Structures are given as structure tokens and as C-alpha cells.
Amino acid sequence: MSLPNRVARWTSWLVLSVLLAGGGLLGAPTGVAEAPLRMDTYVVDSAKVLSGGQMDRVRSAVDQLYADQQIRLWVVYVRDFDGLGPEAWAQRTAAKSEFGGRDLLLAIATQEHSYRLDGELPSGVSDSELDSLLTREVEPALRDGRWADAGIVTADGLRSDMQNGGLDLRFLLVIGALVVLVVGGLLLFARKRRRDRARADLAVAREVDPDNTTALAALPLEALHARSREALVEIDNAIRTSAEELELATGEFGATATLPFTTALEHAKTAASKAFSIRQRLDDAIPETPDEQRTLLVDLIGTVGRADRELDAQVAEFDAMRNLLINAADRLDGLTRDLVELKSRLPDAEAELARLTAAHPPSVLAPIHDNVTMARERIAFAEQNIDAGRAALTQPVGKQGGAVAAIRSAEAAVGQARALLDGVVNAAADIQQARDGLPAVLDELRRDIASATELSGYGGPELAAATASAQAALDKATAAASADPLDAFHDAVAADGELDRAIAA
Incomplete structure (x- = not known):
């Protein structure tokens, strides 16, 4: 296989044709010319300049280069280049030998003291490294006639340069990979932090009251x-x-x-x-x-x-309306039981109201005087709505909505009737509690009015208005203490609470 256009990856191959022996060698006698040949072994000594041990050393160096870097170095020693020049002779020999991209040929003409290293520059060997190898190692060996050393240093030098270059490349690749990993990790971490912060801020935003513009x-x-x-x-x-x-x-x-x-x-x-x-x-x-x-x-x-x-x-x-409708029958049954219980309480409530009327003046009982009558009205109203609710439930599904309003009206009426009757039953205890507690409440109100008066210069119109209102409530409660202790007690407690808030402010 021929090798045209043999181009180096970095720069063109160094073409060297060195006449190492000086001008006197031009006139040296020439022997039999050596035509370009086909290489069928890695080391060929047509010039007969190597001893058996030297041949073995050159072969060993060539074999080691191939074992370590898979580069085939062919070394040939001839007397001269048959008048072709080192470059042409080496190229024709490479073509005859069908060399490929991983083949190098070191051709040495011993009588001419010239040489040619032909082939593609191996990966990991720079032009400067090759130039240093040739000028510092190979050429001095050829000048001194150390033919075996020229082949050995070429093989060893290429192997060393490729190892160092490969090591540097691998090192750079490892460093590059680490840099990529670190930068990528930092970018991912920063992106994750942004996402986490955005999610946290959004979660806070979801919890904020829409009316809270601040x-x-x-x-x-x-x-x-x-x-x-x-x-x-x-x-x-x-x-x-x-x-x-x-x-x-x-x-x-x-x-x-x-x-x-x-x-x-x-x-x-x-x-x-x-x-x-x-x-x-x-x-x-x-x-x-x-x-x-x-x-x-x-x-x-x-x-x-x-x-x-x-x-x-x-x-x-x-x-809630739908849930009520689902349980409407049970709710109506419960309301019916409530009405039975309320009706049973009416006689006792009437008796208690009569007893209270005999024991207290009408003004004291004014708040509960009509409670029993109003409770009967609420009970009757609840019965009407219970009946209306039961009638609504007889309608087809989807038309029973009237039961909801009926049940709610009945429940409200039952609750009102119960409160009215409780007011009568608890009236005696409430009246007595009001009478017993009213003096203390009125005293507390008087003290708070006095405190508020002392602070009148600092409280502004709000405190002045609260003080005046409390004084009016005190006067009214004092006047009504005997005739209507319940209302007097409640009014005094309410006025004192309002005044306390004004003083605190």
C-alpha cells in the first residue's frame, strides 16, 4: 500500500539530510548502491555495520516501542541512497513495504552519514520533541558512527515522548473532567437553591390573606x-x-x-x-x-x-344544605322530640312565673313577663315547619329542597323557645345574683370613673366620652337597683368594661 500525502498532524515532517562527516566525506569512495527495498523485518542491516548483540539491542528497542505504543518502527542500514536522496529513497521503500499510518521508517546511509525518519508524526509527540530527539540524540550517534545507538535512541525517544504526551493528555482530560463536574455541580446546586427558594416563597404567598396588601x-x-x-x-x-x-x-x-x-x-x-x-x-x-x-x-x-x-x-x-337534606328525616324526628320536651316544661314555667310575680314587683319581672307566651308561639311555629318539612320529603328527588328551609326555621324556633323557658326557670337565681353582686359592681364602676377623671388630661375626647357614658350608666343603675336589679347589673358591668378599655388605651 502506498502512502501519498503523508501529512503530519501538527506540522509537516522534518526533512533532514545531514552530511555529518563534513566536506571531506563528499569525496569518500562509494560501494555498491542500495536501491529502495521492501522491508520484511523490523531491522535490516544491508551495510553490515551491526554486530549480533547490537542487532538484538535495536530489535529489542523496536519491539518495546510497539508493545507500549503500538507504533511500528522499521530501521534499515544501507551504504548509500542510490543517488536518490534520503527523502525519495525512504518514501519509495515505504511504498514498496506498504507502510500504514502507524509505521515509521528510519533509513540510515552509513557511508553518506545521512538519514531519513519517514512517516506520520505519532500522537503525543510534538514537532519540538521530535526535533530535540533527532538533533540531540540521533545525529550525534550517527556522527560518531554509533549505528546501533541511532536506532535505539530513536525507538526509546519516541516511546518516552509518547508516554509523557499520553500521560499529560490523560492528566488534562482528568482535570478537565473534574472541572466540568465541579462547575456542573455548582450550576445544579445553584439552580436547585433557586428552585427551593422559589417554592418556599410561593408557599408563603399561598398562606397570605388576599386582603393583606402589606x-x-x-x-x-x-x-x-x-x-x-x-x-x-x-x-x-x-x-x-x-x-x-x-x-x-x-x-x-x-x-x-x-x-x-x-x-x-x-x-x-x-x-x-x-x-x-x-x-x-x-x-x-x-x-x-x-x-x-x-x-x-x-x-x-x-x-x-x-x-x-x-x-x-x-x-x-x-x-351544608345538601348534607341537611340527606339527614332531613332524622333531623325532623329529633325536632319532634324537642317539641315534646318543651311542651312538658310549659306548666312548670307558668307556675314559676306566677310565683315570681307574687314575690317581685312588675318592673323586676319585665324582661321575662311574656316568656311563656312567646315560647308557646315559637313551639307552634316549629310544629308548622316540621309538618312542612315532612311534606317536602314526599316530593321526588331533586324537588325536596323546601325541607331545608323548613328544618332550619323549626330549629331556630325550638332554640328560641328553650331560651325563653330557661329565662323563666333561672330568673329567681339571676335576680338574686344581680342583687347580691350589684353593690360591688357599682363600687368598681365608681373607682374606674375616678381613675378616668384623673387621666382626663391625657385621654383626649375618647376617654372623656367613655367617662361620661360610664357616669350615666352608674346613675341609671343606682336608680334602678331596687326596681330592676337584673338590667342595672348588666348595664353597670357593660359600662365598666367599656371604661376599662378606654383607660387602658
């Missing part, structure tokens, strides 16, 4: 942007879901019962439209300053948050 404005701008996009998705989903639930609620409970839900849904749609407009403004080609962005984002999040909260409240109310 807290929202204190958040990082990126967290506000992320929260605004998240809020838009949430309100959009909430509107779609609420519209479906409202349709069910209207069909089940009627338009009147679900009017608050309808109003909340319309508010949410208006809020979502405004919020999307703000987001489009922030995303358009006209940039806003950071302060402008913050103001717009706080407005967006607050608008969406309030609308979403209103929808949630109505959805919760709808769920």
Missing part, C-alpha cells in the same frame, strides 16, 4: 408572579365547578334559596375578567417597572382571592 407587597416579585398565575388557574377552575354546582342547587332548592350563590358566581366572573386583564398587561410587550408590577400583582391576587373566598363560602353553604 404582606403581599413584601413578598419577592417572582413569588407574586408565580402566585398570580396560580390564582388565575384556581379562579377559572372554581368558576367552572361552581357553575355546575349552582345549576344543581337551583334545581334542588330553587332560585330564591340559591340567590347568594348566584351573586357570588357573578362577582367571581367579574373578578376573573379583571385579573386576566392585569395579567395580559404584565405579559405584553410594554414593560412595567418593578414597583408597577408589584402594585398590579397585589391587586390581581387580592381581587381573585376575595372572589374565590366568597365562592368557597357559598359552596360550603350548598354542601
Whole structure:
């Protein structure tokens, strides 16, 4: 195989044709010319200048080069280059020998003291290293006639340079890999820190009350942007879901019962439209300053948050209505039992009211004088709603919504009737407690009025108004202590509490 265009990876091969013997050698006698030949062994000594031991040393060096670096070095010793010149002779010999990219030929003409190292420069050997090897090692050996040493130092020098070059390259590759790993690790760590910080800021933003504009404005701008996009998705989903639930609620409970839900849904749609407009403004080609962005984002999040909260409240109310309807029969049965218990208490309440009327003046009993009568009215109203609720439950599924309003009205009436009867039963104890505690309460109120008067120069109009109100309550409670101890006691306690707050302020 021929080797045309033999180009070195770094620079063109060094072409050296050295006449080491000086001008006198030009006239030296010539022997038999050596034509280019085909190399069939790594070391050929046609010039017969090597002893047996020297031949073995050259072969050993060539073999070691191949074993370590897989580079084939061919060494040939001839008397002369047949008038072709070192370069042409070496190239023809390489062509005849079909050398490849990993073959090098060291051709030495012993009578001419000239040589040629032909082939591609091995990886890991620089031009400067090759030049140093040839000028410092090979050429001095040829000048001194140390023919074996010329071949040996060439093989050993190439092997050493390639080992050092390979070691440097591997070292650089390892260092480069470490640098890449370190830089990549730092970039990944920094990116992870940014993501973690962004997630933490977004989590904080989710917990901030939408009405708390101060807290929202204190958040990082990126967290506000992320929260605004998240809020838009949430309100959009909430509107779609609420519209479906409202349709069910209207069909089940009627338009009147679900009017608050309808109003909340319309508010949410208006809020979502405004919020999307703000987001489009922030995303358009006209940039806003950071302060402008913050103001717009706080407005967006607050608008969406309030609308979403209103929808949630109505959805919760709808769920409560549905849960009540599911357990309507049991609730009605429980209300019926409550009415039986309340009716059984009416005779005792009437008897207690008669006893109190005989023991106290009418002014003392004025707060509870009509309690029994009103309790009967509440009981009757609850019975009517219980009957209405049971009638509603006989309607087809989806038409039983009237039971919800009936049950809630009945529950409210039962609670009111129970409170009215409790007021009669507990009146005697309450009246006695008020009479016993009223003197101490009035004394405490007087002391607080005195303290407030001393602080009048510092409290401003607020303290002056609270002091005047407390004095009026004191005068009224003192006057009504005997005729209406309950109201006097309650009024005095309330006035003293208000005055205490004004003094503390």
C-alpha cells in the first residue's frame, strides 16, 4: 500500500539530510548502491555495520516501542541512497513495504552519514520533541558512527515522548473532567437553591390573606408572579365547578334559596375578567417597572382571592344544605322530640312565673313577663315547619329542597323557645345574683370613673366620652337597683368594661 500525502498532524515532517562527516566525506569512495527495498523485518542491516548483540539491542528497542505504543518502527542500514536522496529513497521503500499510518521508517546511509525518519508524526509527540530527539540524540550517534545507538535512541525517544504526551493528555482530560463536574455541580446546586427558594416563597404567598396588601407587597416579585398565575388557574377552575354546582342547587332548592350563590358566581366572573386583564398587561410587550408590577400583582391576587373566598363560602353553604337534606328525616324526628320536651316544661314555667310575680314587683319581672307566651308561639311555629318539612320529603328527588328551609326555621324556633323557658326557670337565681353582686359592681364602676377623671388630661375626647357614658350608666343603675336589679347589673358591668378599655388605651 502506498502512502501519498503523508501529512503530519501538527506540522509537516522534518526533512533532514545531514552530511555529518563534513566536506571531506563528499569525496569518500562509494560501494555498491542500495536501491529502495521492501522491508520484511523490523531491522535490516544491508551495510553490515551491526554486530549480533547490537542487532538484538535495536530489535529489542523496536519491539518495546510497539508493545507500549503500538507504533511500528522499521530501521534499515544501507551504504548509500542510490543517488536518490534520503527523502525519495525512504518514501519509495515505504511504498514498496506498504507502510500504514502507524509505521515509521528510519533509513540510515552509513557511508553518506545521512538519514531519513519517514512517516506520520505519532500522537503525543510534538514537532519540538521530535526535533530535540533527532538533533540531540540521533545525529550525534550517527556522527560518531554509533549505528546501533541511532536506532535505539530513536525507538526509546519516541516511546518516552509518547508516554509523557499520553500521560499529560490523560492528566488534562482528568482535570478537565473534574472541572466540568465541579462547575456542573455548582450550576445544579445553584439552580436547585433557586428552585427551593422559589417554592418556599410561593408557599408563603399561598398562606397570605388576599386582603393583606402589606404582606403581599413584601413578598419577592417572582413569588407574586408565580402566585398570580396560580390564582388565575384556581379562579377559572372554581368558576367552572361552581357553575355546575349552582345549576344543581337551583334545581334542588330553587332560585330564591340559591340567590347568594348566584351573586357570588357573578362577582367571581367579574373578578376573573379583571385579573386576566392585569395579567395580559404584565405579559405584553410594554414593560412595567418593578414597583408597577408589584402594585398590579397585589391587586390581581387580592381581587381573585376575595372572589374565590366568597365562592368557597357559598359552596360550603350548598354542601351544608345538601348534607341537611340527606339527614332531613332524622333531623325532623329529633325536632319532634324537642317539641315534646318543651311542651312538658310549659306548666312548670307558668307556675314559676306566677310565683315570681307574687314575690317581685312588675318592673323586676319585665324582661321575662311574656316568656311563656312567646315560647308557646315559637313551639307552634316549629310544629308548622316540621309538618312542612315532612311534606317536602314526599316530593321526588331533586324537588325536596323546601325541607331545608323548613328544618332550619323549626330549629331556630325550638332554640328560641328553650331560651325563653330557661329565662323563666333561672330568673329567681339571676335576680338574686344581680342583687347580691350589684353593690360591688357599682363600687368598681365608681373607682374606674375616678381613675378616668384623673387621666382626663391625657385621654383626649375618647376617654372623656367613655367617662361620661360610664357616669350615666352608674346613675341609671343606682336608680334602678331596687326596681330592676337584673338590667342595672348588666348595664353597670357593660359600662365598666367599656371604661376599662378606654383607660387602658
